[in-house]
Amino acid sequence: MVNNTKITVKNFNAWFDENQVVKSLNMEVFSNEILGIIGPANSGKTTFLRTLNRLNDIEDKFRMDGEIFLDNQNVYKDIDVNLLRKRIGVIFALPISLPMSIYDNISFGPRRHGIKKGLDEIVENSLKSAYLWDEVKDRLNESALNLSGGQQQRLCIARTLAVEPEVILFDEPCSGLDPISTAKVEDAMDKLKQKYTIILVTNNVKQAARVSDRTAFFLMGELVEIDTTEKIFTVPSDKRTENYVSGRFG
């Protein structure tokens, strides 16, 4: 794998009110890799993820400093926020289908970015990439809220793919799913990595071991260690990492 740097984080700190949730974080994310982020609850994983595409902007109590670069462009200075969110898509822990039809859910993103032609094709391709097409092709005009949880999560993946992002953030995408749906989502991720850079935040250590190329371990807002998944799970250099991945705490 050629290690082209996609995202660079420099000295990033984040607070909610007076509570520091991420402490002087420095790291890099490479193109076309799956980076797993593991760590116990309240270790700052999700906050970090939501800062990458500036979703924390809508929180009143959020404060940060440091710099984050996407392809050497500062996400807070050089890129228009709506364009940034198009380039960095996110899949939330709970699937959030918008209260409209399946078709409109998928075409929502492209339409917002001014695409009017070829929507049918975009919808079909996105649904196929998310392994949902066969299940919904005959009911595209039905409300998305009628889908099952696993289907809704794949719908959200399809919806994110429809705006053709460069990076996809997965925020515990399988926490509410059964094992079979989880396997389907993990399959999808593995295929998506050829085209996209993926960051996967997960509470499920085994999932990180299964799908990610490199793994980062967060603890209490600090990055303890980041390395190849193989190394993290066999010979971690920090004692705390070893304790966590072997299940002694967390």
Next chain:
Amino acid sequence: MNKIGKVKEFFIEKLIVICGSLSIIFVILIFIFLAREGLTFFKYESIKDFIFGRNWYPLSNPARFGVLPLILGSVMVTLGAMAISIPLGVACAFYIAEIVNPKMKDILKTGIELLAAIPSVVIGFVGMVTLVPMVKKIFHLPTGLTALSGSIMLAFMAMPTIVSIAEDAITAVPKRYKEAALALGATHWQAIYKVILVAAAPGIFAAIMLGIGRVIGETMAVMMITGNAAVIPHTLLEPVRTLTATIAAEMGEAIRGSNHYYALYAVGIILFIITFVINFIADIFLHRIKK
């Protein structure tokens, strides 16, 4: 439980039942009274002449009881008020719910609620001394007491209802919808317009209907500033007389038991039906939200 305790329990229970039933009984009694007095009118006059009659001359000889000008007066003032208060009210609700910072939000909400607390006679008075001369001057009219003046003042009175209920509906939309829309690269405005507005639509519609109900039933302010001429209006810049103002103005001088007296009750029935239908529609939409 001893015997006295049981008796006490029995009476208290019955007392609560009576208190609870009274409110419904009063509504039913009012309705029966209204129907009895109003329907008497139709023993002497035809319903068709009443509703489609173009002249309201209750005191001429022979008296004419055509209620059409009054209905059109009410409709015109209400439409005017809605044209002003719906866009303003819904926009204001979105501003309070979505855009403004929390501190300012409290101030604005209190302000809107204060607006609801102003007695309608005060609104009518303020309109009479400020708005009416202004309308007269701007449009070069012989009088500023027009449907337009009434519409503007009534819009103020409908605003608190529309804003506070629509704001509740917007706030009740799950924040996750907005996040999902933003995460796909939608702008804040696109998220509001394409997602939040759609999700909150039933509540906003209910807010509008309740606002209309408030406007149609309003009496004092319209009586003071619409000019009270019972003629069929052609533009917003003419004096009109509403159903409510007619009852309020004429009930004092109508002779009890006369045709005029019963005609006013018949006007009351029409008003009752209109407000009932509007509130009923609003209720359907409010219930839909709760589900």
